[in-house]
Amino acid sequence: MSIQVRGLVFLRPGFALRVPDLEFAAGRMTALVGPNGAGKTTLLKCLAGLLPVPRGTVFLNDRDLAAIPDGERARFMAFVPQEHTSAFNYSVREFLLLGRAPYVPLFSLPSSKDASRAEETLAFVGLAGHGGRAYQQMSSGERRLVLIARALVQDTDILVLDEPTTFLDPKHETNVLDLARRLVDERGKTVLVTLHNLDMAIRYADELICLKDGAVAARGVPEAIVTETLLESMYEIPMRILRHEGRTFIVR
Amino acid sequence: MADKKRTLRLLIYISPLVLFAVSLYLGTYRIPLPALLKTLLSPFVPAWKAGLPEGYSAIVFGVRLPRLILALAVGSALSVSGASLQALFKNPLVNEYILGLSSGAGFGASLSLVFLGPAFPPQISAFLFAIVAVLLVLSISARSESPIVSLLLTGVIVSAFFTALLSLVEFFASPYSLQALFNWLMGNLARPGWRDLAVSLPFVLGGVAILLLLRWRLNVLSLSDEEARSLGVNLRGEKFLVIALATLITAAATAVAGIIGWIGLIVPHLVRMMVGADNRRVVPLSAALGASFLLLADDIARSLASFEVPVGIFTSIIGIPLFILLLRKSTKIWL
Numbered sequence: 001m002s003i004q005v006r007g008l009v010f011l012r013p014g015f016a017l018r019v020p021d022l023e024f025a026a027g028r029m030t031a032l033v034g035p036n037g038a039g040k041t042t043l044l045k046c047l048a049g050l051l052p053v054p055r056g057t058v059f060l061n062d063r064d065l066a067a068i069p070d071g072e073r074a075r076f077m078a079f080v081p082q083e084h085t086s087a088f089n090y091s092v093r094e095f096l097l098l099g100r101a102p103y104v105p106l107f108s109l110p111s112s113k114d115a116s117r118a119e120e121t122l123a124f125v126g127l128a129g130h131g132g133r134a135y136q137q138m139s140s141g142e143r144r145l146v147l148i149a150r151a152l153v154q155d156t157d158i159l160v161l162d163e164p165t166t167f168l169d170p171k172h173e174t175n176v177l178d179l180a181r182r183l184v185d186e187r188g189k190t191v192l193v194t195l196h197n198l199d200m201a202i203r204y205a206d207e208l209i210c211l212k213d214g215a216v217a218a219r220g221v222p223e224a225i226v227t228e229t230l231l232e233s234m235y236e237i238p239m240r241i242l243r244h245e246g247r248t249f250i251v252r
Numbered sequence: 253m254a255d256k257k258r259t260l261r262l263l264i265y266i267s268p269l270v271l272f273a274v275s276l277y278l279g280t281y282r283i284p285l286p287a288l289l290k291t292l293l294s295p296f297v298p299a300w301k302a303g304l305p306e307g308y309s310a311i312v313f314g315v316r317l318p319r320l321i322l323a324l325a326v327g328s329a330l331s332v333s334g335a336s337l338q339a340l341f342k343n344p345l346v347n348e349y350i351l352g353l354s355s356g357a358g359f360g361a362s363l364s365l366v367f368l369g370p371a372f373p374p375q376i377s378a379f380l381f382a383i384v385a386v387l388l389v390l391s392i393s394a395r396s397e398s399p400i401v402s403l404l405l406t407g408v409i410v411s412a413f414f415t416a417l418l419s420l421v422e423f424f425a426s427p428y429s430l431q432a433l434f435n436w437l438m439g440n441l442a443r444p445g446w447r448d449l450a451v452s453l454p455f456v457l458g459g460v461a462i463l464l465l466l467r468w469r470l471n472v473l474s475l476s477d478e479e480a481r482s483l484g485v486n487l488r489g490e491k492f493l494v495i496a497l498a499t500l501i502t503a504a505a506t507a508v509a510g511i512i513g514w515i516g517l518i519v520p521h522l523v524r525m526m527v528g529a530d531n532r533r534v535v536p537l538s539a540a541l542g543a544s545f546l547l548l549a550d551d552i553a554r555s556l557a558s559f560e561v562p563v564g565i566f567t568s569i570i571g572i573p574l575f576i577l578l579l580r581k582s583t584k585i586w587l
Contacts, residue, residue, distance in 0.1 A: 049481075050481055070481060070486060071484040071485075072484070073484065075484070079478075079479075081476070081479055084476070085476075087343055088339070088474050089529050091528065094471065098483060099483070101469075101485065102484035104468065106466070106469060107462075108465075108468075109467075109532060110468065
């Protein structure tokens with residue numbers, strides 16, 4: 001399932017996002033990068049249907065996103081927030097089950113099939129046997145995996161991840177992005193992700209979209225588009241690109 | 253551990269039945285157990301009626317039975333309403349009166365008692381003004397960008413407004429109607445009879461039943477608005493449904509029993525401490541424990557002295573220290 005953007009303009013006080021035309025191809029991982037305030041999360045939330053986009057600007061497989069009801073959209077596209085905070089300390093199992101909300105009728109309870117779906121997904125993200133633990137007592141790295149697992153339980157073609165690696169140590173950062181990559185390679189999912197770590201974005205994503213001041217500064221295959229000039233114009237500090245054993249490193 | 257929890261859940265579910273049976277036996281007029289059983293079964297075995305003292309039937313069917321059924325219904329309603337609103341507002345410190353309902357009901361009852369007289373049932377006006385207060389809160393806060401904070405603040409403001417109006421009515425009231433008003437405001441299960449029950453019970457039972465069906469959805473609604481929307485929730489519609497049902501059952505309960513505080517805050521909190529946060533368990537267990545809690549409080553309130561302490565005062569007197577204790581025991585204070 002692909003996403004198309006056609007002349008999207010999203011305005012809020014003090015900020016304007018203008019994206020003329022973009023296509024997010026199915027079965028690929030696209031990373032949105034750029035400095036703070038560039039509009040990465042705003043674009044991501046517009047694409048995920050969480051911000052009100054004007055009709056005729058964002059399409060899911062050529063269907064106007066603004067015309068798709070929330071309940072139906074949630075079966076196509078799952079959103080992974082940066083963090084989940086709640087006054088209620090659900091167990092991991094209870095928390096994952098919430099991902100079945102788009103499929104459970106309003107006055108019903110999730111079925112045993114829904115429950116086994118949650119258990120399978122927990123094993124897939126490497127947390128088998130952790131279902132009884134309290135979500136709030138998990139480490140931040142484990143919590144990110146559980147948030148992604150909840151999105152997987154939602155059983156959608158598209159996954160939208162908002163800065164899933166912020167505040168994570170290198171090990172958990174790698175775990176989360178390895179998982180995102182596996183979703184593309186093994187399950188054919190379309191993954192959209194905002195990232196601050198450029199090295200990781202270049203290493204993991206099939207395509208980069210570089211944003212600056214609410215506009216697309218560059219887009220394409222990471223190795224092809226990332227240049228020192230582009231980075232310096234985006235971040236307004238001197239940046240160097242080093243290539244070693246086929247990998248690209250950004251030095252500042 | 254799992255077995256212990258299962259036993260605990262079972263005990264909570266059967267507690268209203270056990271307390272109901274015990275409470276039927278309690279009362280200032282002592283009826284021996286065999287005579288009590290005979291009185292209860294006398295509608296089915298008319299021959300037993302003849303051998304019983306005349307007042308037994310009136311005490312059991314006219315006084316105790318409606319009072320106990322009311323205690324069960326009101327306790328359940330307030331607890332289920334509290335648990336549902338806490339999930340919806342994502343805050344376990346929200347209570348069932350947060351939307352200005354109790355002050356609206358209080359003002360409604362005062363208008364009726366003072367201007368229409370104690371002979372006219374204050375329940376109708378209490379119910380109507382409870383709904384008016386909540387509608388006022390919802391309409392004032394509807395345009396805000398942060399609806400939850402706005403709802404809570406508007407609830408405080410509307411409550412203050414209706415409390416001021418209540419004071420104004422009290423100022424003009426005669427001592428006789430003031431006494432009736434205070435009696436109503438303090439919450440009392442002794443007054444209502446079958447007629448009051450017949451009016452409020454369908455609302456309470458219907459509302460509680462629908463909220464029980466929505467119990468898992470309350471888990472989804474307890475997420476942030478953004479997360480809930482990404483899971484396909486029709487936020488506006490579903491929030492309205494839960495608020496409407498919680499308001500309806502609280503208003504119906506308050507209209508007949510007066511203002512009985514703290515149950516909707518303490519009971520769901522106790523249940524969460526025992527079985528965790530999942531509303532699939534919290535809501536039905538709150539219904540059962542709330543029913544038992546109010547039944548027990550009413551038993552103590554009417555057995556403690558030769559005169560009756562209004563149960564609303566009693567739930568506050570035991571509820572507030574209990575709640576402070578719970579807060580101190582909690583590892584986290586939610587605000």
